[in-house]
Amino acid sequence: MSLAFTEGIWRPELSLFRAIDIRCDDCGRGKRMQPAEIRAQVAKGVYSLVGLHDKLHCAVCRDRGGLGKNVSVYPIKRGE
Numbered sequence: 001m002s003l004a005f006t007e008g009i010w011r012p013e014l015s016l017f018r019a020i021d022i023r024c025d026d027c028g029r030g031k032r033m034q035p036a037e038i039r040a041q042v043a044k045g046v047y048s049l050v051g052l053h054d055k056l057h058c059a060v061c062r063d064r065g066g067l068g069k070n071v072s073v074y075p076i077k078r079g080e
């Protein structure tokens with residue numbers, strides 16, 4: 001697969017969102033990732049929603065002995 005971007009200035013997918021709601025589907029806990037936190041992820045090299053999702057886990061479920069990986073992300077686009 002080619003990773004070449006042919007047109008325009010490439011911007012990370014994550015920079016399209018003004019916030020991202022994150023919810024654990026096992027325990028129902030959630031939080032909203034704020035713009036500063038999103039920028040911090042991009043600065044660390046996390047550019048896509050899928051890449052971010054791979055890194056997320058629920059600390060509460062992990063503390064209970066689970067994997068804590070049943071986490072959903074709901075991005076909120078700029079202007080919404």
Ligand SMILES: [Zn+2]
Nearest residue numbers: 024027058061
């Ligand atoms: Zn959980």
